[in-house]
Amino acid sequence: MPQAVGLDVYGTLVDPLQMDEHLGPLAGEKAGELAALWRQKQLEYAFRRGLMRRYEDFGVCTRQALQFATRALGVELPEPERRRLLEAYGSLPPFPDAAPALSALKERGHRLWAFSNGLESAAQGLLANAGLLEHLEGVVSVDDLRTFKPAPEVYLYLARRLERRPEEVWLVSGNPFDVIGAKAAGLKAAWVRRDPAAVFDPWGIEPDVTVPDLAGLAGELPA
Incomplete structure (x- = not known):
């Protein structure tokens, strides 16, 4: 699926x-x-x-x-x-691997949403400027709940917005705190470890998938 x-x-x-x-x-x-x-x-x-x-x-x-x-x-x-x-x-550049990776994920039929601490309007403008919004179904913002990651309720809100159970939703992030927050809330999570020297927090909670960049993500998610 x-x-x-x-x-x-x-x-x-x-x-x-x-x-x-x-x-x-x-x-x-x-x-x-x-x-x-x-x-x-x-x-x-x-x-x-x-x-x-x-x-x-x-x-x-x-x-x-x-x-x-x-x-x-x-x-x-x-x-x-x-x-x-x-x-x-508001015009931050995309990582070079972002657009090709989103295109590859979309071609495999995955549903893709941005999930951000930023306001929905700000994230939409940023992603549009970066040429990424066209690959996404939409943006889910924590502002809807007036709190921030890694509060458990924001990850559960993401699952509700995507109309899936938490265990059926993947969170993809380059930020270890975000990955841990998603896992603690019952989601699956992939850590994008762009810096080989980056250390994951030793909390006994590990990502389901670790990739060196977004380019490797499409091959790791079950189709």
Whole structure:
């Protein structure tokens, strides 16, 4: 039976760390460090807001994380540049393997949805700009529940939206916390381990499939 697949967006289909190209003129040699800290704090703020039940959407987390990262690294960020960077975040480039992999999965009959911490409208615009939205049936956003991954309810919501039982749904993500969250909620999960040096969290919860990139995914999912 074709699989129902939810694909994470940030860090799986598009690459947030490519913001270092936009940060270069502002941060110089600190651009890569700034991009990484921005991403780290973005996720941390989402986790913290979920735990505190003080929800603000992912765009707020992104904006506040940028503010923190620039202050922490001593980078001056005038307001026009801040707006420009946040606009650029809505046009993150896709990973090179994303479009071919989605096409291959679709050809095998799998149902493909984006599943994101981001707002549905933001994710749709981002994926459209990246040339990926056409391969997907739609976008499922955690904003519908006003919390964030890895809360169990968001993965169960994905299953309901895809009209499958949790154990019949695959979550595909480059983020280990996302894979663990999906598995803990009863879904199947594939980890996209693009960095060979990346270490999976030793929680005793393992992905059903590990692939070095999205290109290898079509051959791993049952057709």
